[in-house]
Amino acid sequence: MAIKSYDVVIIGAGITGTMTAFQIAKYNLKVAVLEAGIDVASGSTRANSAIVHAGYDAKEGTLKALLNVKGCEMMEGITSQLGVHYKKCGSLVIGFNARDLEELKKLKARGEINGVKGLRILSRSELLKMEPNVSRDAKHALYAPSAGIVCPYDLAYAVAENSATNGTDYYFEFKVDKIDYDGKAYTIYAGEEKVKAKYVVNAAGCYADEIAKMIDDDLPFEIIPRRGEYMLLDKSEGKVAKHTIFVTPNEKGKGILVSPTVDGNIIVGPNANIVDSKADTSVTEDGLDEIAKGARIIMPGINLNAVITTFAGVRPTPTSGDFYIRESEKCKNFIHAAGIESPGLASAPAVSEYIVDILKNCGLSMRKRKNYIETRTINGNCKLFYEMTERERKEAIKNDPKYAKMICRCEMVTEGDIINAINRPIKAKTIDMVKRRTRAGMGRCQGAHCRTKVAEIIARELGIDISEVKKFSSNSNLLLGKTK
Ligand SMILES: Cc1cc2nc3c(=O)[nH]c(=O)nc-3n(C[C@H](O)[C@H](O)[C@H](O)COP(=O)(O)OP(=O)(O)OC[C@H]3O[C@@H](n4cnc5c(N)ncnc54)[C@H](O)[C@@H]3O)c2cc1C
Numbered sequence: 501m502a503i504k505s506y507d508v509v510i511i512g513a514g515i516t517g518t519m520t521a522f523q524i525a526k527y528n529l530k531v532a533v534l535e536a537g538i539d540v541a542s543g544s545t546r547a548n549s550a551i552v553h554a555g556y557d558a559k560e561g562t563l564k565a566l567l568n569v570k571g572c573e574m575m576e577g578i579t580s581q582l583g584v585h586y587k588k589c590g591s592l593v594i595g596f597n598a599r600d601l602e603e604l605k606k607l608k609a610r611g612e613i614n615g616v617k618g619l620r621i622l623s624r625s626e627l628l629k630m631e632p633n634v635s636r637d638a639k640h641a642l643y644a645p646s647a648g649i650v651c652p653y654d655l656a657y658a659v660a661e662n663s664a665t666n667g668t669d670y671y672f673e674f675k676v677d678k679i680d681y682d683g684k685a686y687t688i689y690a691g692e693e694k695v696k697a698k699y700v701v702n703a704a705g706c707y708a709d710e711i712a713k714m715i716d717d718d719l720p721f722e723i724i725p726r727r728g729e730y731m732l733l734d735k736s737e738g739k740v741a742k743h744t745i746f747v748t749p750n751e752k753g754k755g756i757l758v759s760p761t762v763d764g765n766i767i768v769g770p771n772a773n774i775v776d777s778k779a780d781t782s783v784t785e786d787g788l789d790e791i792a793k794g795a796r797i798i799m800p801g802i803n804l805n806a807v808i809t810t811f812a813g814v815r816p817t818p819t820s821g822d823f824y825i826r827e828s829e830k831c832k833n834f835i836h837a838a839g840i841e842s843p844g845l846a847s848a849p850a851v852s853e854y855i856v857d858i859l860k861n862c863g864l865s866m867r868k869r870k871n872y873i874e875t876r877t878i879n880g881n882c883k884l885f886y887e888m889t890e891r892e893r894k895e896a897i898k899n900d901p902k903y904a905k906m907i908c909r910c911e912m913v914t915e916g917d918i919i920n921a922i923n924r925p926i927k928a929k930t931i932d933m934v935k936r937r938t939r940a941g942m943g944r945c946q947g948a949h950c951r952t953k954v955a956e957i958i959a960r961e962l963g964i965d966i967s968e969v970k971k972f973s974s975n976s977n978l979l980l981g982k983t984k
Contacts, residue, residue, distance in 0.1 A: 504669070506530045507864065509688055509697035511676050511711055513537070514545040515656050515845055516837050517703035519852035522578075522659035524859075525666035527866040532695055533660070533668060534688065536675035536707075538973050539933050540660045540926060541653035543705040545845065546936075547730070547781065547813030549770060550652050550761060551744050553843040554591060554644035556611025556619060557754060563823045564843070565614040567850040572646055574849035579650060582658040582876045583883070585762035591647035591744040592622070592631065594638040594798065600748040604642040607749075611644065618645040633740050633799050647744060651762050652845050653936050657926065658876050664925035665873050671695070673974065676704075679714040681831055686715075699833045699864055701855055706778040706816040708838035717830040719838055721820035725778040726841075727812050728770025729787035731795075734806040734944050738764040745798050754842070756794025758802065763939065768795040768802070770813070781812045808944055815841045823847070825854055833862050882920075884938060886912040907957070908950040910943020918954060922961045929962065931955060932972040951978070 508524055510517045513535035521533050535542060555569035579586035595604050604621055611619045620643045627634060627641040664670055671693075678689040679700070686697050702711045709723045744759035759767050769791045788810060795802050818824060818839025828834040835858050837851065844851070860866055876882050885903055888896060896903040896916060903916030921928040921937040928934045931941070934954050941947030941954065955978055959966040967979045 503687070503694055503696050504532070505685070505696040506532045506669075507697070508532075508699045508701065508859065509534060509686070509695060510701040510703055511688070512543070512703035512705055513540045513656070513660060513670065514543045514703060514705050515541070515652060515848040516705070516840050516851055517701070518656045518660040518663070519848040520701055520703060520837070520855050521663035521668050523852040523856045525663035525668050526869055526872055528869045529864075529866065531663070531668045532671060532697070533663075534671045534674045534676055534690070534695070536673070538672050538930060539936075540670075541656040541936075544813050544815060544841075545652050545656050545705075547811050548652055548728070548842070548845060549730075549757060549759065549767060550649055550845070551591070551757070551759060551843075552586070552648035552650055552846040554611065554619075554647040555614050555616045555843070555846075556607045556642070556644060557749070558614065558843070559821070560610055560613040562821070563825065564847070567823065567847040567854060568843045569615045570850035571843075571847035572648070575648060575650065575846070578659070578849050579655065581874060582662055584650065584655050584658045586648055586650045587760075587762055588646065588648040589743050589760060590643060590645045591746065592627065593642040593746045593748055594627065594634060595640045595642075595748045596635075596637050597639065601640050603748045604640055607642055616644060616646060619643070631741060631743060631745060633801060634745060635798060635800055649744065649759060649762050650845070655845075655848075657937060661876050661925045662873070665876075666869060670926055676711060676714070679711075681715060681834075686834070699835070699859055699862065701835045701837060701859075703837045703840075705840065706814055708816065708836060712828070712836060712838070715828060715831045715834055717828045717834075717836075719824060719836065721818045721824065721839060723839065724817045724819060725775050725780065726772050726815040726817045727775045727780055728772055728815060729783050729791060729812040730767055730769030730810060731788065731791060731804065731807045732761075732809050732811070733766040733768065733803070734808045735764045737766045737803055737806045740766060740799065740802060747794070747797060756791050756798070758795050758798045763942070765808075768792075768804070772815070775814065778814055781814060783810045783812050787812070809946055817841045823851070825851065825858070827858060827862055833864075835859065835862070882924075884917050885914045886939070907953050908938075908940035908943065908947075910945055910949075911939040913938045913940040913950070915957060918957050919961060922958060929958065930970045930972055930976075931958070931978060934958065955979070
């Protein structure tokens with residue numbers, strides 16, 4: 501069989517890879533994204549704090565600082581173009597004593613050098629007016645009105661779906677294990693499978709160093725996996741915080757935060773612990789104790805009995821401390837986007853433009869695509885039932901009665917939403933893929949009531965037996981066999 505050839509191949513479908521695909525899809529090029537996981541956002545992008553940081557945290561003069569501030573500014577435009585929930589809720593860093601106040605002043609000065617607008621040090625009374633549930637011991641806060649919140653995997657799905665709609669090919673369960681270069685083009689292998697590309701973008705997150713080694717390149721730093729654990733609180737608690745609230749940072753980083761999410765929950769976490777494995781997303785008792793303690797420092801009355809789920813993500817922390825986005829010194833036309841730790845989500849729009857500029861400088865000719873589709877999908881309705889107005893709901897049900905069949909009662913997800921998710925440009929084929937696209941199973945009962953119904957719909961739509969439906973990967977069967 502002929503090997504498929506592309507102008508650009510992107511390795512990794514996290515937010516860096518998918519956002520890059522979204523930017524490149526505006527041009528008349530053949531592009532593919534290769535992803536080891538079964539879905540978009542299989543790495544750090546799936547599990548993080550979901551904060552669009554304002555940009556006062558990154559050291560002045562770094563690439564991180566530049567791209568964070570620019571990415572934060574671009575976020576509103578991209579999310580409104582693609583119908584992604586985004587809220588410019590602002591962030592607060594609270595301080596408890598004179599030392600903290602000095603730190604807050606330093607953060608403010610740094611933010612101003614980085615170009616962050618509107619930073620202000622608040623007095624205790626101003627803070628308590630904005631966040632009445634915050635600790636009464638807090639004396640000051642740094643307020644950043646430009647910070648926001650976004651759902652990281654929803655953003656990744658949106659940009660991936662837009663690029664797929666504009667012709668980008670996505671290969672899942674394609675774990676790159678070898679790369680050859682003949683001086684003109686790269687051949688990229690995943691076992692027996694292979695594709696060819698003139699230009700390659702290495703956006704493999706924690707594994708970017710391993711991809712670099714495949715072309716005999718060594719990144720000039722190490723990637724250290726640092727796990728962060730979280731608790732997610734029920735929507736009943738959703739109003740206890742209006743802003744993302746941090747404590748004054750220390751040597752371990754930004755510390756534990758309490759923040760609203762765009763879906764109306766409260767997120768608490770993360771800690772930051774180095775782990776042996778880049779795939780270690782386990783949640784530990786000690787970790788949960790640590791984040792509970794941290795959350796109570798911010799908000800002593802926070803109701804941690806309202807936890808509906810816990811999870812963890814792994815940061816690709818570079819020992820150099822900065823993003824590394826440049827052409828390989830060993831191989832032409834091979835771009836590394838490595839060490840993209842926090843604020844990699846906030847920075848992604850700017851990171852992807854930066855990558856496009858490097859590709860242009862490498863000689864990739866970029867002509868605007870005719871008939872470029874700006875929106876998220878061309879296949880049917882992209883709004884979920886719970887997002888629709890009453891009028892839109894009536895219209896949706898009139899066009900398709902499956903929108904009248906409620907499957908997930910916690911999150912108001914209908915059969916119509918689930919079928920739509922299964923048939924979107926990047927198809928949802930597992931329970932978790934449906935869950936992240938529709939929120940079925942994300943509510944208080946965490947899928948106890950709807951999981952089997954979702955499995956039945958997936959089986960029916962994909963024409964497979966229900967025992968073949970997977971939870972999250974190709975070896976995660978939901979059902980093991982028939983009992984009678
Ligand atoms: C605990 C935590 C909290 C964070 N909080 C925030 C925050 O609030 N705000 C913020 O801006 N940032 C935050 N971040 C950082 C942010 O999540 C990352 O910077 C961002 O997700 C990195 O995206 P990426 O696409 O570069 O990497 P990833 O999302 O890890 O994507 C890399 C992809 O490459 C794939 N891959 C790996 N190896 C191969 C291979 N051999 N072949 C094919 N595919 C491969 C992986 O499966 C993965 O899907 C946080 C991160 C963590 C872990």
